[in-house]
Amino acid sequence: MLSLSGTLLVGLLVGVLARVLKPGTDTLGWVMMGLLGITGAFLATYVGLATGWFDPGEASGWIASAAGAMLLAGLFSLITNNG
Numbered sequence: 001m002l003s004l005s006g007t008l009l010v011g012l013l014v015g016v017l018a019r020v021l022k023p024g025t026d027t028l029g030w031v032m033m034g035l036l037g038i039t040g041a042f043l044a045t046y047v048g049l050a051t052g053w054f055d056p057g058e059a060s061g062w063i064a065s066a067a068g069a070m071l072l073a074g075l076f077s078l079i080t081n082n083g
Contacts, residue, residue: 003056007065011041014069028077036076037069044068 015037019030028036044064047053054060 003061006062007041007045008038010062010065011038011069013037014041014066015073018070018073033073036073040069040072041065042068043072 012034015034016030018037019028019033042065044067045061047068048061048064049056054064
């Protein structure tokens with residue numbers, strides 16, 4: 001359960017941080033960027049666990065979670081021409 005809440009927290013923080021650090025105007029609000037971060041974190045965690053790259057609770061899982069959140073937020077901005 002701690003791993004689930006940790007992934008949620010990391011995704012939310014990275015999504016909000018991406019909103020703060022992204023230059024220029026952005027049509028996405030804080031909530032949407034937070035949700036994108038959470039989705040990216042869960043997706044990266046799931047892929048990493050399913051492929052056996054790491055076990056639950058390992059530091060590499062936290063890193064993958066943060067990377068997935070940043071990647072999804074960036075891709076969304078590129079696709080929707082917000083970047």
